[in-house]
Amino acid sequence: MKVLIQLNRLVAFHKTMGDPTRVRIVILLAKGPLHGQAIAGKLGLSAPTITHHLKKLRDVHVVYERRDKNIIYFYLNESMIKQQAQELTKLLETRGEELDEMMEISLERQKVIQNFFTKEGKLKNIPAQRKKKLMVFEHMVQGLSMGKKYGEKEINEYIKQFHDDYATIRREFIINHYMYRENGIYELNPEEMWAKPE
Amino acid sequence: MKVLIQLNRLVAFHKTMGDPTRVRIVILLAKGPLHGQAIAGKLGLSAPTITHHLKKLRDVHVVYERRDKNIIYFYLNESMIKQQAQELTKLLETRGEELDEMMEISLERQKVIQNFFTKEGKLKNIPAQRKKKLMVFEHMVQGLSMGKKYGEKEINEYIKQFHDDYATIRREFIINHYMYRENGIYELNPEEMWAKPE
């Protein structure tokens, strides 16, 4: 099977992790979720600065947030970090000829993602065109971890991060073989099984 | 065993990998060593630009170079990439309390490294003070891969990247249990075995 890396995603991830403040935030969140003020306090930085960094971390899906009353808690998305660690080693298996192809695919995909997601990472609507729809789903599924089992509630919560209509999207995940379900437990399929355009 | 991460090293690595040109260089070198002009040609960038990026990649030990006649070939240090991929996942196991400790150690170490290595990464001289000496050796040993077997020639070549007196340094590696030797084959020891100060 061909090693396909999404260059932009990989670069964006590393760029984001290439800042000491952000890594410190990640380390703090590894212990458990925190709200903005707490992070600011622990790191001795202002609230706007923390907002700034959290936005970047959220852009690459390293953190996500959940509101409880008036306080927004930030969570670490561990699976994304694990995934990117894998991508890094995949780089070594890449044959140089694939570079151009990778760049092209990356570019097209980037455009679609940019069109259908707000800058906050919310899905505006589900694309009608199949190819684009699949790109959007693949994008969403990136934050899930291979081999991990998810309860239905958990999946719903995860999808809500992108769109309120989690039921439809969850169904699409199954239909297009991104995930499979057994006794109410959801799990990511291997990439070979995912729906492909054409 | 405690998870000890060198924050600065980790951040520097990711910062370096957070640039599309540099990742493209890494992908090219994954196929095999190349010289500067070749890289410049393939990427459509000027020679100075390539020099600039190679310097950064060299700073974090992702590439190293070897001269053949008049041409300098750049090699990918795959073990460093694998190692950093591991460090990334180690982040997740880090307990937040270790943050300060990590920062402090990082800072002290950084200073020592800065004092004893030139900005080209060459070791100026072996520190007399034991603690600093160990830091220097640990620094050098970072580019070797755990579990990999190295021939004596290979080790010598590797050490020459830092200092001409490879024999002394190779001996120190053994004395301080960074590596062990069996029938002329060298291998990295697990970190628990490494010499510790005090």
Next chain:
DNA sequence: TATCTAATTAGATATATATCAAATAACTAA
């Protein structure tokens, strides 16, 4: 020694970004 090629350095420019204080927005609870 003179000359060729490869690599680096210097200097310039344009762009990005980390940070803060002040203003604003979003939400809760009284």
Next chain:
DNA sequence: TTAGTTATTTGATATATATCTAATTAGATA
């Protein structure tokens, strides 16, 4: 509705950095 808390946005500033051209250095060879 009003007050209080938390988060974000705005605007300013200082710093970093990706890229180029031109000049320089390093090493090989004729």
